[in-house]
Amino acid sequence: xxxxxxxxxxxxxxxxxxxxxxxxxxxxxxxxxxxxxxxxxxxxxxxxxxxxxxxxxxxxxxxxxxxxxxxxxxxxxxxxxxxxxxxxxxxxxxxxxxxxxxxxxxxxxxxxxxxxxxxxxxxxxxxxxxxxxxxxxxxxxxxxxxxxxxxxxxxxxxxxxxxxxxxxxxxxxxxxxxxxxxxxxxxxxxxxxxxxxxxxxxxxxxxxxxxxxxxxxxxxxxxxxxxxxxxxxxxxxxxxxxxxxxxxxxxxxxxxxxxxxxxxxxxxxxxxxxxxxxxxxxxxxxxxxxxxxxxxxxxxxxxxxxxxxxxxxxxxxxxxxxxxx
Amino acid sequence: xxxxxxxxxxxxxxxxxxxxxxxxxxxxxxxxxxxxxxxxxxxxxxxxxxxxxxxxxxxxxxxxxxxxxxxxxxxxxxxxxxxxxxxxxxxxxxxxxxxxxxxxxxxxxxxxxxxxxxxxxxxxxxxxxxxxxxxxxxxxxxxxxxxxxxxxxxxxxxxxxxxxxxxxxxxxxxxxxxxxxxxxxxxxxxxxxxxxxxxxxxxxxxxxxxxxxxxxxxxxxxxxxxxxxxxxxxxxxxxxxxxxxxxxxxxxxxxxxxxxxxxxxxxxxxxxxxxxxxxxxxxxxxxxxxxxxxxxxxxxxxxxxxxxxxxxxxxxxxxxxxxxxxxxxxxxxxxxxxxxxxxxxxxxxxxxxxxx
Numbered sequence: 001x002x003x004x005x006x007x008x009x010x011x012x013x014x015x016x017x018x019x020x021x022x023x024x025x026x027x028x029x030x031x032x033x034x035x036x037x038x039x040x041x042x043x044x045x046x047x048x049x050x051x052x053x054x055x056x057x058x059x060x061x062x063x064x065x066x067x068x069x070x071x072x073x074x075x076x077x078x079x080x081x082x083x084x085x086x087x088x089x090x091x092x093x094x095x096x097x098x099x100x101x102x103x104x105x106x107x108x109x110x111x112x113x114x115x116x117x118x119x120x121x122x123x124x125x126x127x128x129x130x131x132x133x134x135x136x137x138x139x140x141x142x143x144x145x146x147x148x149x150x151x152x153x154x155x156x157x158x159x160x161x162x163x164x165x166x167x168x169x170x171x172x173x174x175x176x177x178x179x180x181x182x183x184x185x186x187x188x189x190x191x192x193x194x195x196x197x198x199x200x201x202x203x204x205x206x207x208x209x210x211x212x213x214x215x216x217x218x219x220x221x222x223x224x225x226x227x228x229x230x231x232x233x234x235x236x237x238x239x240x241x242x243x244x245x246x247x248x249x250x251x252x253x254x255x256x257x258x259x260x261x262x263x264x265x266x267x268x269x270x271x272x273x274x275x276x277x278x279x280x281x282x283x284x285x286x287x288x289x290x291x292x293x294x295x296x297x298x299x300x301x302x303x304x305x306x307x308x309x310x311x312x313x314x315x316x317x318x319x320x321x322x323x324x325x
Numbered sequence: 326x327x328x329x330x331x332x333x334x335x336x337x338x339x340x341x342x343x344x345x346x347x348x349x350x351x352x353x354x355x356x357x358x359x360x361x362x363x364x365x366x367x368x369x370x371x372x373x374x375x376x377x378x379x380x381x382x383x384x385x386x387x388x389x390x391x392x393x394x395x396x397x398x399x400x401x402x403x404x405x406x407x408x409x410x411x412x413x414x415x416x417x418x419x420x421x422x423x424x425x426x427x428x429x430x431x432x433x434x435x436x437x438x439x440x441x442x443x444x445x446x447x448x449x450x451x452x453x454x455x456x457x458x459x460x461x462x463x464x465x466x467x468x469x470x471x472x473x474x475x476x477x478x479x480x481x482x483x484x485x486x487x488x489x490x491x492x493x494x495x496x497x498x499x500x501x502x503x504x505x506x507x508x509x510x511x512x513x514x515x516x517x518x519x520x521x522x523x524x525x526x527x528x529x530x531x532x533x534x535x536x537x538x539x540x541x542x543x544x545x546x547x548x549x550x551x552x553x554x555x556x557x558x559x560x561x562x563x564x565x566x567x568x569x570x571x572x573x574x575x576x577x578x579x580x581x582x583x584x585x586x587x588x589x590x591x592x593x594x595x596x597x598x599x600x601x602x603x604x605x606x607x608x609x610x611x612x613x614x615x616x617x618x619x620x621x622x623x624x625x626x627x628x629x630x631x632x633x634x635x636x637x638x639x640x641x642x643x644x645x646x647x648x649x650x651x652x653x654x655x656x657x658x659x660x661x662x663x664x665x666x667x668x669x670x671x672x673x674x675x676x677x678x679x680x681x
Contacts, residue, residue, distance in 0.1 A: 024392040026392035027389065027394050027475070028479070048392065068479070068480055068484055089491070091478075091484065137495050147501050201487060203487055203491050204450070206449055223548070223551035223552055223554060224551060227558035229558075230555065230561065231558050234561055234562030234563070234565035237566045237569065241569035248577055248580070249576060252580045255584065259591065260590065261591070263594070267594060270595075270599045275602055275606055278605070278610050279606070288624065288628075292628060292630075295631035298639070300640075301640060304643060305635060305636070305642045307644045
């Protein structure tokens with residue numbers, strides 16, 4: 001029964017050895033095997049079950065996935081002396097786990113290295129470029145055109161005049177190019193650390209608070225100017241319409257007057273012609289007849305009539321003899 | 326043997342099973358140790374419990390064997406090799422998930438409540454003309470490829486946030502503030518969706534961007550009043566134009582009508598004038614024709630008739646000697662007095678006509 005006593009410790013030791021022989025590499029991991037600190041074999045990057053020499057060989061596990069680096073927002077002056085907050089982010093992965101193991105060791109350390117390198121690269125590039133270059137990107141030239149073509153922005157002309165008086169119209173680099181340059185500068189430095197830099201993104205660019213207030217003030221004044229323009233346009237349009245109205249009124253009225261006068265005049269002329277034609281047959285008789293009309297038209301039951309003794313009627317009253325004399 | 330007496334009552338049991346029963350009986354019955362039975366039952370239960378997994382309708386399961394991806398499993402009941410040899414990770418693939426930027430939903434519901442406080446920095450961005458715009462947007466996405474989602478990028482959501490913010494800022498930075506605030510919304514959202522998708526694909530995040538939607542796009546708070554003023558001014562302009570149009574519409578048709586009236590009146594006058602003239606002329610002609618037949622007598626008759634009419638239509642008739650002028654002041658002229666003082670010409674004319 002001696003053997004039975006050993007069964008438990010021996011099996012325990014066996015378990016320990018077996019447990020240290022197998023190791024699992026996950027899909028998200030890559031592994032470097034070191035033997036007494038010295039790397040052996042090439043790094044394992046495919047997931048699965050692997051073997052190693054127990055106790056002697058050590059498994060160093062590293063992340064295989066793409067990792068994210070988030071920079072602290074920093075205040076940087078641009079080339080045109082505009083103070084801005086820049087918040088950058090980057091994506092990286094452990095490109096060479098062996099090198100990474102030697103130079104960096106852990107992801108935490110890697111982040112501090114990335115801080116050092118990327119921060120300074122970003123700082124350099126921001127300081128070397130105009131703010132507009134950092135804000136705008138490829139296709140900027142189209143922006144104004146598309147706005148104009150839409151036809152809805154009537155105040156666009158004003159806005160561009162105000163916004164671009166001191167800004168270059170043409171884009172030299174733009175955000176993409178600048179970030180590509182950043183990557184190009186930082187990549188070789190990080191490659192030395194076994195880190196593969198995939199991108200650097202400028203996440204946020206904003207004015208610092210004091211500048212922002214000034215920008216707001218400018219925006220307000222710009223808006224006020226546009227508002228004033230609208231109002232005055234309104235007044236102008238109104239004046240145009242009212243002027244047009246007055247003009248048309250004058251035209252309509254004067255034309256009506258003219259036509260009316262012409263019609264009346266023609267009628268008067270016609271009447272005159274008719275009268276003349278008729279009365280011209282015997283002007284004397286007309287004279288006589290017209291005078292009688294005056295008598296006939298007199299109608300005033302309260303009135304008095306005063307005659308001179310010389311009027312013709314009296315001749316008849318006095319007698320025919322006188323007339324016959 | 327507990328079950329031995331029952332044997333005859335189970336005639337349908339196949340011989341193979343009987344053999345198995347016998348073996349089991351031998352195995353356990355031989356030692357008669359309940360501990361072993363307990364251990365084996367327990368082990369069986371453990372194995373059983375570790376051998377299946379349930380995938381819910383909205384999930385997809387990713388199965389790893391020794392850390393290596395083997396297969397995915399759709400919703401339902403599935404089996405796996407227990408004891409950590411096969412591991413299952415479940416990913417919510419069926420749901421449309423959402424990330425919010427520049428604001429957060431505090432309480433979703435029929436009328437959701439949102440908060441913007443504390444997220445101003447996220448919303449605030451520079452436009453291409455160096456104005457400041459506050460943009461709030463949402464990104465809706467689905468996990469299209471659970472394998473990539475799990476194994477290619479660590480912290481996919483965090484990466485999506487970074488990419489989304491960066492892309493949106495690039496979009497806004499490449500446009501005029503006016504465009505962003507007004508007509509650019511749809512274009513920005515669609516372009517942002519495409520670009521975010523492209524970058525997410527490039528990093529093999531396994532995410533499908535369903536939509537990018539702009540929510541509130543506003544000028545920053547301190548500037549908002551001034552922006553509203555522009556809108557008001559725009560309205561005011563419209564109002565002024567409308568007012569002027571109203572005046573125009575009020576006056577012009579009226580004036581046209583009045584003009585027509587003046588002309589029609591003139592036409593009326595003309596017709597009347599000419600007709601009267603014709604009438605009078607005709608009348609004159611008629612009288613004249615008759616008169617010509619017996620001029621003297623007609624003349625006298627007409628004169629006397631008129632005179633008679635005059636006499637009848639006045640209250641009193643005075644006949645004055647021309648030499649006596651003093652009487653005039655006694656006449657009450659206010660009653661309408663007709664003074665006939667034949668002037669030289671007509672009298673002479675009368676004389677000439679009266680005298681044949």
